[in-house]
Amino acid sequence: QVQLVESGGGLVQPGGSLRLSCAASGSTYNIYSMGWYRQAPGKQRELVAAITSGVAQNYADSVKGRFTISRENAKNTVYLQMNSVKSEDTAVYYCNAVAGILRVNYWGQGTQVTVSS
DSSP, X not given: OEEEXXXXXXXXXXXXXXXXXXXXXXXXXXXXXXXXXXXXXXXXXXXXXXXXXXXXXXXXXXXXXXEEEEEEGGXXXXXXXXXXXXXXXXXXXXXXXXXXXXXXXXEOOOEEEEEOO
16 A cells, blocks of 8 residues: 655746645555646546656646656655646646556545646
């Protein structure tokens, strides 16, 4: 089992920056990848960015060049640096971890990000 706790959400103005953090605990040795998803009202949950235990990264086209995902393995923590945010980035952001041979998905409780002036 893997537990995920997010932090760092809040209200930010358009064009501003925000950093989300997600700390993993439990069977962290088994984690293959970690990432961030988001879900806006009335929309499906979508991948924002993901990073494997190595350095491979994957980004949604809508955030490329603006968001950066990074991972601090010693702390079992993944970060999402959000720059040049837009109103359409407003959503609940969920931390995700994929772990174990069966590649089980684990989710955090979600953190609200609101982009508004």
